[in-house]
Amino acid sequence: MVRVIVIGGGIAGTAAALGLHKAGFDVSVYEAYPDGAEDIGAFLTLASNGMRALAALGASVAVTAIGYPLTTLRVLDGSGAEVANAPLGESGDPLLRYRCLRRGELNAALQAEVARRGISIRHGARLASVEEGPSAVTAHFTGGATATGDLLVGADGLRSTVRRLIAPGAEPLHAGQRVFYGYADHAAPAGAPGTITMVRGGAAAFGCAMSPAGETYWFARVAGEPPAADEIAQSTPTRWREPLVELLRKDATPAAGIVAATGDRIMVTGATEMPLGMPWRSGRVLIVGDAAHAASPATGQGASMALEDAVVLAKALRDTPDTGSALALYETLRRPRVEYNIAASGRISRAATAPPGPARGQAARRPGDDELIRHLEWDADIRTGCAHGGGGG
Known part of the structure; x- marks a missing residue:
């Protein structure tokens, strides 16, 4: 064998x-x-x-x-308007x-x-x-x-x-973005259960989905250099959260509110290829x-x-x-x-x-x-x- x-x-x-x-x-x-x-x-x-x-x-x-x-994809533009809502993948199976x-x-x-x-x-x-x-x-x-x-x-x-x-x-190789991930327990829902909401704003690419328990999983991709290892080790969740909230507030979407409702469960990495x-x-x-x-x-x-x-x-x-x-x-x-x-x-x-x-x-x-x-x-x-x-x- x-x-x-x-x-x-x-x-x-x-x-x-x-x-x-x-x-x-x-x-x-x-x-x-x-x-x-x-x-x-x-x-x-x-x-x-x-x-x-x-x-x-x-x-x-x-x-x-x-x-x-996840059975539905919902897309918002920078003003918060819904520009697409469609079945996601092979949602029927x-x-x-x-x-x-x-x-x-x-x-x-x-x-x-x-x-x-x-x-x-x-x-x-x-x-x-x-x-x-x-x-x-x-x-x-x-x-x-x-x-x-x-x-x-x-x-x-x-x-x-x-x-x-x-x-x-x-x-x-670095692919040009920092990527943030987080979990918010008490954020206002950005979509129905089973829906992933993608935000095409001018400030960042953002996506979120709400779990059956009401927890919002979210990510944000922001242009920038990858964080150094010592920067990650020495930073606090607040250090990552507050600048990201300010950036996302440039668009009229739910993204800033979701990140603001996130406690310590936030992390950042670099987009790599x-x-x-x-x-x-x-x-x-x-x-x-x-x-x-x-x-x-x-x-x-x-x-x-x-x-x-x-x-x-x-x-x-x-x-x-x-x-x-x-x-x-x-x-x-x-x-x-x-x-x-x-x-x-x-x-x-x-x-x-x-x-x-x-x-x-x-x-x-x-x-x-x-x-x-x-x-x-x-x-x-x-x-x-x-x-x-x-x-x-």
Whole structure:
């Protein structure tokens, strides 16, 4: 049986483990954090494509038990006038509805599903180096432990150790914005339950949704340099909240009032993206998720893209005769879609009308919905779309 080492127990890593295990492979997950997840407190939305990938992994129930569905998109302009109100994604299918949830809760739910299926997940295992041989790959961890397998999947996020080993010159880029996240307990509702409200104001991009418990989840994207680590460490919630409220008051929308009603649960980070065209693999080593294709959060597709990765990788390894062919097929199928997302998200973050620089022209084609559905259909051979008749391994 093919043995796969997954580095990283976040969304990308746990999803990859679920897919590979379902395809019949022997999978072990190694997570650097002793408590299992790096939870910075932010929330995210899983789009219908991400929910479709979860269904292919057999993990829908684990995720729909947390968070809440979003079925309607409402858009306001800077004056507070409603300019759009429409169904969101595949709102007619309960399994494919957008879902709003906290990142830490999603990590925990996927890790619990990994454990429930008997997949090994080891916490406190921080990768130090990778050694590739002609027939195997070995992960060396700080402290001296090792793990050997036929394939190593780096799902260790934006600051990926695996990526630095196979593509040492590829570093995350700033995408032009600071991103704020917060939770308000007593804000006036900005929309009906199940609705995400987006504000296209002149001061900032803002979005919010109210949970069934009446808590308002919100984000704001503001042009600016990324906050430095010491700035984040030394600042207080008030330090972030008050300037943001003043900025949002330039528009006649509910945004300023929602942020003003937020207490200590507020955080800030920088919008970040990976450069296009960077290497994803070397021999028996592959990177997935944010390690390979992190994008600005402007399109809200980061987690959903990682879930898609998991399904396509598992199917490629299941349906092709050897690991090299499988990884080449995986990259062929995934690169156009995720790099399109990087470029589109970057354009929104920078408020540009065209991709900033000639390298971004590589992301010219986005696979259509029919093609994506075929890629994510578990029982279809990923090479042909025909029914798959065999097991993995």
